[in-house]
Amino acid sequence: MSEALNIIQDPTLTYRQELIALARLGESTDDSLRYSDAYYEAKAKGALCDLNEGIMPYRPRYICPDYDLLFEKGCKFLDLEPPTDLLEAVNVLEIFYCHVPSITTYPVYVGDLDRLLEPFVIKEDRAYAKKVLGLFLRNIDRVQTDSFVHADIGPADSVTARILLELTEEMQLAIPNITLRYDPDITSDDFALACVRCMLKTAKPSFANHGMFRSEWGDRYAIASCYNGLTIGGGGYTLPRMRLYECSLNAKSPEDFLENELPRHIDLQLEYMDKRVKFIVEQSTFFKDNFLVTEGFVRQENFTGMFGVVGLAECCNHLLGIKDVHHGFGLNPEATELGIRIMEAIEKRVSEHEAPYCDAFGHRYRLHAQVGIDTDGMDDSPGTRIPIGAEPDMLSQLEVNEKFHRFFPTGTGDIFKFEETWTKTPEAVLSIIKGSLAKGLRYFSGYLENNDVVRVTGYLVKKSEIEKLRQKKQSLNNVTVFGMGAQDGGHALDRRVQEFGA
């Protein structure tokens, strides 16, 4: 049976999902973008992974359009005037989203919704505004059917943000993902507590360390996809990842790894990124004539490459001969220290590399802690996380995270699963979040163990939708299938529950 026929006959795929799968298949018929033999060898061994980005990139992976510009000037290509009221504003956005490409074909950043919509919302009666925003969220959930669709709110409180939180609770939707940019000087406790309550009921928003992101990206940064920091009016070209465990398999010792295998694989991944970035900029038409570029919604110089890593824990444990994860990375200071040395080495080597077409970032790529994909199984834990099932108490887990988050301007994060009693004490949860962000955590996600909407590794899925797939029914959300893979292979939903006092 041909691969195309497989796709066409798969009962769990919706029409749109078939279309995307077939496009991917079509893209793979041209392999004129070539890499070195050493790259292919590393890829075949599973040490490097292209995250199925497709071998002929025809758009950057992640695009973060400047929605302020859209509201200011409208869009000629789509024949949209600047909106004058709330209804027009959400209509303009809904239309525009359908024309924002990405690796998933859905927009991974739908804007700072509170800031964008607030001027329109406050002119309306609150109940009416809530009704319109409810329909807007429903539109996003049913049209942009992918959990990597991401909206940002904060750091300041607003009527719009409050309504969005209320609706998020009431509607229990997996899409869009939401991040609160948290800044202790700007975000009021009252607003942050509303976000905590919402997070415990719906697994969102997550909390981003505003000060940290701002110091790296400036004021106008977006949190896109799972937790990707990027520039508004720019984005990320490509995101391959080093599977660090597999990279370490041929190393004879930690020193051998740091001196030989690690730099060798870093260079191969850089080679891959350079070629792809050049191809996207020089060969594909995106940066030449896509309306997003020609009308200034994104600028090529605001893009960078995202250098991904996954499986640091397993890498360290392997290099130190640690078999039992309960005494390994994150729980064993020696393994954690080695992890820091490895990350420092990666950071240094990547920052010494002159990257093409990354003008706004000093011609440098930026690191990303990739959360794993459904087929990774238990070999590579997300980014620099402690393996699921071996997580220590929450305090220790946070302390380990705080050592690693600084390495990843293009995103990292960890997820904490809370037990029911914490819903009664949101201020206690907030206190943990505040403390960890102040201590250098970049990104905090939490959810309640009994919810339907749960956070798998970075994205949200509904447990009830995973059930549908198991029964060979279709799920509208493209990502549900990844959630099922991560649950089956990576036990992603079995992470340690934060009991009252653990």
Add this chain to the structure above:
Amino acid sequence: MVIIMKLAPVNKIIPFSNVDGPGNRTAVFFQGCTFDCKFCHNPETINMCIGCSECVSKCPAGALSCQSVESARAAADERSADSSTDSCKSPGADAGMLSNRRGSIIWDSTKCVQCDTCIRVCQSNASPRIRYMSVPDLIAEIRRTAPYIQGITVSGGECTLQNDFLIDLFSAVRALQDSPRLTCLLDSNGSFDFEADPRILEVSEGVMLDVKAVGKEWSRRLIGDPGDLVLKNLDYLLKAEKLQEVRTVIIPGRDTENEETVRYTASKIGNACDYRIIRYRPFGVRENFQKELGEDETPEEYAMKFVELAKQYGAGRAYLV
């Protein structure tokens, strides 16, 4: 001169607790209690280990072993010799802690698999899984949690058995630099005479007090003590404005006793503090007492009646847990 560091028996430290006072708190549970409540969920915290070694051979993980008093003392001396000396006392001050035991049980926390077998076999309502810790030991733990918490709560057993140690601990917490101002709360059963020795209150934000039983007979039966001091403390702490909250456990089917306790307590505290009405839960309660008090938890509706009663008698801040 040998300097002995003041040490206290710690049963457990919970770095993040959301049920031991306002916000997120680090809770330190000390071993040993002055009462013997029938509904106690953690009866293994009531007594100090007598060193009978019954549990040692039962431990499936080989985490327990015996040690003589002399070597235990020597180990403690060694520890204090290389720690800082800011809360040290001359020898003898804490010797009682070790000398009342025939031998000492050593617990290796790295081997322990938390199966609770030792606690089940112990006939003395004790636990071998405790650590003797100094104030600097505890401060080292609190330094770690400080950025994430509003404060610490000391609990038990009955924490006030360690009164002098607690005064040092709270003073040290208050003196902690470069961390947010942490509050220090006591979770007490009210068996310590705060009026006679109010020093601890001077370094504490207040007491979370259990008023378990009003009425001598019921009190004697439920907690093994007539409870006079508890009620005296209720008055005194109210007057001293050091009452953080009061808790009463509602026992299923004990209408008269529950009513008397709630009525008395509610009319005393008024709106001065929270009044937590807690449902009896059989989880962890000793079997014979489960038979006596009930094998099911107090129904919510039943407990709610006492929340209403408390409000009726003036405790505006009564709520159900």
